[in-house]
Amino acid sequence: MTTPAAFVAVGSELLRTQRTDTNSLLAARLLRGRGFHLVEKRCVEDDEQAIAVAVRELAARAGLVLVSGGLGPTADDVTREGVARALGLGVHRYPPLEEALTARYRALGREVPPFALKMADVLEGAEILPNPRGTAPGQLVRAGQCTVVLLPGVPVEFETILSRHLVPRWPVQEGAVCVLRLSGVYESMVEARVAPLYERFGRQHVTILAGRGLVDLVLEAEGEGAEQRLEEMRAAFAAAAGADLYGYDDTTLAAAVAAQLRRRRWRLAVAESCTGGLLGGRLTSEPGASEVFVGGVVAYSNALKERLLQVPAAILAEHGAVSGPAAEAMALGALRLGAECGVAVTGVAGPGGGSEAKPVGTVHIAAVTPNCRRHRAFTFPGDRTAVREWATNLALDLVRRVVEEG
């Protein structure tokens, strides 16, 4: 059995602006497999009472509460005081921290401003968790059955303290998670194929997450024999996924495409219209992309399609820039830039530019290799952003498939 954990992100900017907390995602990942499962997360204001209420409520129902943010030097930073109030603990200035703080400022040629000295305040009975990346340390206190941990909100400091000073002290738990990553599929298609496996492994151990043209199957097992059961699940679901499976766990679709190309010692070039560079951007998101990716052309105008990709003017005149023949000609143009594989995307991303014959969402994708030419036509749902993301994902998917086939 795993212990329920909760997460509190402190920061008014997380409530008032479009900024989102990401520390909780890292925490969920690191805690899993160490005997914890996240049951709740919250964002609260930089307010002593709000922090106190959140910690009090969560400490009553979780075995671990992580509190992120509000440990800095400004008047807004009141997490220490809020947690102290929640747990009925005192706060005192800790001379070794005060000295370290003074030394740190002196090294920068400055005196510590009096208000900044609060970063040397420690909760009664707290264990101090060193912060090699910043000024304010983490703090750990026990409150009955619950452990409450205060961590800085700056992501690199949060991650460093959590991964170095907290996670290693909790034993690795039997039980694990495996993610199967599929591309070129819809959620309902996958659901229908894997449904027969639910009875065998338990519906509650499978989560389906759908992106645009992407589906992740999150498989979980816990308790005794978990590893073996997870391995059986992995094999069964992988068989159901078939050729739509491109990788496991943290493997991105771009990385899977690069791995396929590397295996064949092929290089890829792109010709993009409606995606405007997003496909190239994804292909180069992984280190080492230059081994398999030469680059390409963003041919947003027809003039560039003709000039840099040698798309025949007759094709553009007869079929239009958004057409199968144009996509194939663009992919061939890309291949001729000095690659063994060329991929092209052309479409109507919207909101304008649609017609009855080619409504918004119409996208043609083509891929060519020395041995094959492949073209697919789609009508993607959603707004401009959605259509472009669908198109990028399905272009990567098509490359993956043609390179695998050789």
Added chain:
Amino acid sequence: MTTPAAFVAVGSELLRTQRTDTNSLLAARLLRGRGFHLVEKRCVEDDEQAIAVAVRELAARAGLVLVSGGLGPTADDVTREGVARALGLGVHRYPPLEEALTARYRALGREVPPFALKMADVLEGAEILPNPRGTAPGQLVRAGQCTVVLLPGVPVEFETILSRHLVPRWPVQEGAVCVLRLSGVYESMVEARVAPLYERFGRQHVTILAGRGLVDLVLEAEGEGAEQRLEEMRAAFAAAAGADLYGYDDTTLAAAVAAQLRRRRWRLAVAESCTGGLLGGRLTSEPGASEVFVGGVVAYSNALKERLLQVPAAILAEHGAVSGPAAEAMALGALRLGAECGVAVTGVAGPGGGSEAKPVGTVHIAAVTPNCRRHRAFTFPGDRTAVREWATNLALDLVRRVVEEG
């Protein structure tokens, strides 16, 4: 005075996976200016008891609680039951909804599965909020001083119901928010320039949000005379921001660049190396990009830099591909693709490829117009993703500045 509001996102996948809630961001934006301010948000599991606890705790301290998700047809969807438990309300099947549901399925040639009929369940005393984009309607119930609203988690359904059926019923409030958007700056530079204004307008009314090369200044005013005070703040902070200000509120940097180009009737072409297409992707993220953007070249390999951008081999040999002369030659090559403005980015995004002379993060950006050539060299901090985002933002910033100057 504004009324405190709270938000609950229901969904185990928000706790177990890397998926994040975005409905709360939309809610915060729409509620602001209608007399509400978000004081807390939470993610809880698909669990009746967990939902009940969250709603009960929040209804005790907020005037409005929005609950998103868990209204679908599967066994996981227990938001109706959880809210009913929290507020001590009954749940009954509502015949008109049942009929609509049956008709909807019949139109698809199917019978309603018995379990899906729960989407016709309504909380005792609830007002039904029609859902034109999906199956499960929203529901609104009063609980003492608090209004609790249940909304589907699918973003388009959430947004439609919220913006059509809820927000219009609340009067527009005096008091408002204005965002000043700056590019090509660091947070500390901005902080130093605007600090003298804090005393005049109140530190608590200003939030600084820093991105990579981007800074937003969020200005707020409330109560009587708020609009005029906000206008004074806007003018004073805009003066302090000077030429670093590219727009207001929802204006993106890409949209600001497009507007500048449109004003001069110029077109832009790009030459990208380390950003791999991200710059083109951003420029085409806004509708109507084709008026001002012709496209460009992703010259990831040196061969393509020479072939498609006519970068002299001698420059690559003498200075290297990551250099000011290479960036300028690439920008000129882009301009010659048929544009009045060319911009180029070349750099070491990492993690490999760095050297003592050109460490990871070294990026050269150049922009050329008929009247000027501009080159800037940077060493950006962070990992591959960060370096590429910094580079994209600062390339857009450089274009904005050279086009403005003419």
